[in-house]
Amino acid sequence: MRLEPRASVPLTLGLLAPVGAVAAALAICAALVAWSGASIPRAYALLAEGALGSRLALTETLTRATPLILTGLAAAVAFRARFWNIGAEGQLYLGALVAAWLGGGLLDLPGWTLVPTVLIAGALAGSLLLAGPAVLKTRFGVDEVVTTLLLNFVVLLFVSMMLEGPMKDPMGMGWPQSAPVLPEAELPRLAERTRLHAGLILALLAAAAVWVMTARTVWGYEARAVGGNPRAAAFAGIPVAWVMVRTALISGALAGLAGAVEVTGLKGYLTLDLSPGFGYGGIVVAMLAQLHPAGAVAAAVFVAGIFVGSDAMSRGVAVPTYIADVIVAVSLICMLVATLLVRFRLRKG
Amino acid sequence: MTVSAPLREPEVVLRLAGITKRFGPLLANDGISLELRRGEVLALLGENGAGKTTLMNILFGHYVADAGHVEAFGRPLPPGSPRAALDAGIGMVHQHFTLAENLTVLDNVILGTEPLWRPWSDRAGGRRRLLDLASRFGLAVDPDRPVGSLSVGERQRVEILKALYRNARILILDEPTAVLTPQESLGLFATLGRLTADGLSVVFISHKLHEVLAGSQEVAVLRGGRLVARRRTTETTRAELAELMVGRPVTAPRALPLAPGEPVLALAGATVAAPAGPPALDAVDLTVRRHEILGIAGVSGNGQTALADLLSGVAELAAGRMVLLGSEIVAPSARELVRRGVARIPEDRHATGLVPGMAVWENLIAERYREPRFSRWGFQRRGGAMAHARALIARYDVRGPGPAAMTRLLSGGNMQKLILGRTLSERPSLIVASQPTRGLDIGAVTYVQEQLLEARAAGAAVVLISEDLDEILALSDHVAVMVRGRLSPPLPRAEATIQRLGLLMAGHWEEHGAIAQAGAAHAS
Numbered sequence: 001m002r003l004e005p006r007a008s009v010p011l012t013l014g015l016l017a018p019v020g021a022v023a024a025a026l027a028i029c030a031a032l033v034a035w036s037g038a039s040i041p042r043a044y045a046l047l048a049e050g051a052l053g054s055r056l057a058l059t060e061t062l063t064r065a066t067p068l069i070l071t072g073l074a075a076a077v078a079f080r081a082r083f084w085n086i087g088a089e090g091q092l093y094l095g096a097l098v099a100a101w102l103g104g105g106l107l108d109l110p111g112w113t114l115v116p117t118v119l120i121a122g123a124l125a126g127s128l129l130l131a132g133p134a135v136l137k138t139r140f141g142v143d144e145v146v147t148t149l150l151l152n153f154v155v156l157l158f159v160s161m162m163l164e165g166p167m168k169d170p171m172g173m174g175w176p177q178s179a180p181v182l183p184e185a186e187l188p189r190l191a192e193r194t195r196l197h198a199g200l201i202l203a204l205l206a207a208a209a210v211w212v213m214t215a216r217t218v219w220g221y222e223a224r225a226v227g228g229n230p231r232a233a234a235f236a237g238i239p240v241a242w243v244m245v246r247t248a249l250i251s252g253a254l255a256g257l258a259g260a261v262e263v264t265g266l267k268g269y270l271t272l273d274l275s276p277g278f279g280y281g282g283i284v285v286a287m288l289a290q291l292h293p294a295g296a297v298a299a300a301v302f303v304a305g306i307f308v309g310s311d312a313m314s315r316g317v318a319v320p321t322y323i324a325d326v327i328v329a330v331s332l333i334c335m336l337v338a339t340l341l342v343r344f345r346l347r348k349g
Numbered sequence: 350m351t352v353s354a355p356l357r358e359p360e361v362v363l364r365l366a367g368i369t370k371r372f373g374p375l376l377a378n379d380g381i382s383l384e385l386r387r388g389e390v391l392a393l394l395g396e397n398g399a400g401k402t403t404l405m406n407i408l409f410g411h412y413v414a415d416a417g418h419v420e421a422f423g424r425p426l427p428p429g430s431p432r433a434a435l436d437a438g439i440g441m442v443h444q445h446f447t448l449a450e451n452l453t454v455l456d457n458v459i460l461g462t463e464p465l466w467r468p469w470s471d472r473a474g475g476r477r478r479l480l481d482l483a484s485r486f487g488l489a490v491d492p493d494r495p496v497g498s499l500s501v502g503e504r505q506r507v508e509i510l511k512a513l514y515r516n517a518r519i520l521i522l523d524e525p526t527a528v529l530t531p532q533e534s535l536g537l538f539a540t541l542g543r544l545t546a547d548g549l550s551v552v553f554i555s556h557k558l559h560e561v562l563a564g565s566q567e568v569a570v571l572r573g574g575r576l577v578a579r580r581r582t583t584e585t586t587r588a589e590l591a592e593l594m595v596g597r598p599v600t601a602p603r604a605l606p607l608a609p610g611e612p613v614l615a616l617a618g619a620t621v622a623a624p625a626g627p628p629a630l631d632a633v634d635l636t637v638r639r640h641e642i643l644g645i646a647g648v649s650g651n652g653q654t655a656l657a658d659l660l661s662g663v664a665e666l667a668a669g670r671m672v673l674l675g676s677e678i679v680a681p682s683a684r685e686l687v688r689r690g691v692a693r694i695p696e697d698r699h700a701t702g703l704v705p706g707m708a709v710w711e712n713l714i715a716e717r718y719r720e721p722r723f724s725r726w727g728f729q730r731r732g733g734a735m736a737h738a739r740a741l742i743a744r745y746d747v748r749g750p751g752p753a754a755m756t757r758l759l760s761g762g763n764m765q766k767l768i769l770g771r772t773l774s775e776r777p778s779l780i781v782a783s784q785p786t787r788g789l790d791i792g793a794v795t796y797v798q799e800q801l802l803e804a805r806a807a808g809a810a811v812v813l814i815s816e817d818l819d820e821i822l823a824l825s826d827h828v829a830v831m832v833r834g835r836l837s838p839p840l841p842r843a844e845a846t847i848q849r850l851g852l853l854m855a856g857h858w859e860e861h862g863a864i865a866q867a868g869a870a871h872a873s
Contacts, residue, residue, distance in 0.1 A: 006373075216728055217728050218727050224707060224711075228705070234683065235695055235701045235702070236715035238715070347413070
């Protein structure tokens with residue numbers, strides 16, 4: 001067996017790759033399902049039903065997908081310019097912190113202006129958090145993987161300090177949580193008796209905006225050139241350092257927005273378990289989507305569906321819920337293999 | 350000569366029979382049959398994409414042929430196994446070396462030759478054997494130096510020693526001179542002579558005619574995947590080989606005399622700092638005028654890259670002045686120079702010239718994507734850019750799947766045409782061309798040279814930095830030589846003989862302080 005590079009990649013192959021990867025991942029994880037003693041068809045049927053099979057299931061999946069779309073876009077935008085932002089988790093929490101702080105009564109703005117202000121402030125917070133690593137990278141060549149990853153822990157500890165101290169809810173019975181945001185600062189619900197909120201619309205608009213930006217604008221062109229070959233970009237006169245910083249600011253804003261949306265749309269206040277790893281999940285989403293914004297939406301819904309559906313599967317056939325983590329992780333690995341197979345042809349002999 | 354070779358070796362050491370290899374729609378090798386005789390150098394000549402490298406990769410087991418078979422020393426070679434090729438005594442030296450830079454020469458050579466189960470390494474024995482091989486074939490290397498500190502020519506010697514250490518009796522050299530200076534190439538030919546005198550056989554892949562004529566006994570010419578001719582080297586001519594290789598008669602471009610016009614570029618004391626040590630470009634003065642090509646010759650690594658970078662706007666001017674069309678440029682940047690009409694052709698088209706993963710049209714606007722014809726209110730004007738790309742593709746004869754295709758799918762020659770089209774179509778007043786024909790086949794070389802001459806006729810000033818002396822002498826009006834970051838005063842072409850340039854390259858003008866003395870010394 002050997003690998004030979006393909007001269008050109010047919011479009012259908014590029015589209016089929018994620019589907020094939022997901023199918024392979026589900027097939028591999030079927031072994032684990034069987035090992036836990038459940039019937040494979042029944043377990044997967046419960047998974048699908050739990051994720052998509054009812055109004056409640058579907059809205060729960062979409063609710064869960066909302067922050068993942070935004071963090072997935074954050075990763076996709078940055079990775080496209082080869083800026084490895086691993087810190088979406090921290091940017092998300094900082095965005096959430098700012099949203100909870102401004103929305104919790106600090107700002108007294110007339111009705112409809114409060115929501116946009118709070119969301120923009122949350123996005124800016126995420127943006128500013130990533131400005132440091134971006135400048136360090138472009139100025140001094142400091143590896144952004146290290147700085148963004150470590151900042152996640154700094155931010156989490158900072159949030160923890162704020163929730164135990166100045167931002168602690170006096171009515172919170174001693175729990176480390178912020179005071180709830182004002183009703184005027186909450187995003188509207190999209191459907192009765194569900195948790196689905198207008199954040200989903202925002203996330204879809206963000207995906208459309210990122211798509212247009214990447215494919216059609218000068219900024220997107222510059223980012224793709226810098227990601228494709230920074231030396232050639234610099235030679236042609238593209239301001240590589242500025243493009244990187246700008247891309248990082250956009251990426252951080254998307255992750256910060258995810259946090260602000262979770263607070264104002266879903267939870268209403270900030271706790272330390274706001275995100276079950278949405279920031280890191282965004283990396284998986286971006287890779288599954290092959291960095292394409294529309295793909296990020298689909299991948300986020302898939303990842304969210306696996307997590308939501310696995311709860312139902314767990315209740316029905318007693319497969320532990322962390323099968324969801326395994327499926328998502330295996331999907332990522334399968335996707336990496338699929339990407340390889342898209343670029344290369346497997347030959348016998 | 351052949352006495353020292355083992356007697357059991359047959360007269361024909363390597364036989365390829367009917368090798369055919371297809372990559373999708375592309376027929377890379379079409380029924381190629383070849384023999385390599387013991388103690389001879391067989392040159393495999395062909396343009397880029399003619400199928401030379403594919404053929405050698407099949408021979409060495411990297412690819413499996415769709416049809417045909419290989420025989421080494423009379424025995425069939427199992428396909429698809431580099432191991433089998435090594436065991437049969439075939440050694441390959443790739444164009445891009447496969448050495449570990451942090452290890453010493455000795456470590457690199459013995460790496461992989463010792464059994465894994467033995468807990469120690471027989472370095473003393475390895476060293477003896479290496480030094481023995483080195484002295485036998487005149488391949489002087491210091492076994493204890495880290496490979497990272499060696500020059501390109503020395504690294505190639507290590508690669509050859511590595512193959513010899515593994516008992517290679519047939520050496521395959523893939524474009525071995527592409528990375529060498531003319532002097533290092535001569536050294537390589539001397540080595541090949543000693544190897545064949547000892548009964549080894551060599552396949553030498555090249556597209557440079559003078560090397561093939563200088564270093565081989567037999568020539569096989571490939572074109573479009575077919576073997577089009579086999580000649581004894583003594584019975585053929587440069588013109589015949591060129592025609593066989595390209596498929597039509599070839600004429601080299603010549604510069605017509607033109608009166609130089611006003612000065613376009615002037616450097617005075619221009620200095621570019623190096624990361625460490627003496628400056629990469631050291632107080633260089635030069636002037637180029639309209640209708641003039643200034644050729645910059647020199648052994649690679651003497652500051653040509655720094656000069657090209659400075660004139661391309663990607664290196665900082667540490668000291669000195671740069672004047673373009675009468676106005677001084679204080680901090681030259683790529684964008685500034687492009688705006689002022691400088692066309693830049695970079696040394697390495699893959700690494701600095703193009704973004705291979707972007708479409709052809711996107712690369713064609715890379716220097717000017719902000720201009721109103723290509724963008725409006727931050728959005729790209731795709732229609733304008735595509736029309737521009739189609740026009741350039743037609744005008745500069747870029748062969749490929751079209752403006753929307755990925756640039757990486759183009760051949761090297763077509764990539765260079767892309768860069769030429771991008772810059773020369775803007776009617777530049779100054780052209781900075783750095784190794785513009787390196788690695789290209791004859792057809793593309795002629796094309797690039799003609800384009801430079803056409804731009805000169807149209808009134809451009811050209812700085813031509815090249816390691817190919819033939820090219821410098823064919824195109825330039827004046828020739829200057831770079832040595833250790835300094836530039837010699839220019840010689841008019843009529844006075845620039847190879848011998849005189851050789852003296853300059855050896856740094857004689859520097860030691861004597863003036864070019865006149867070097868010239869006088871030569872004349873006397």
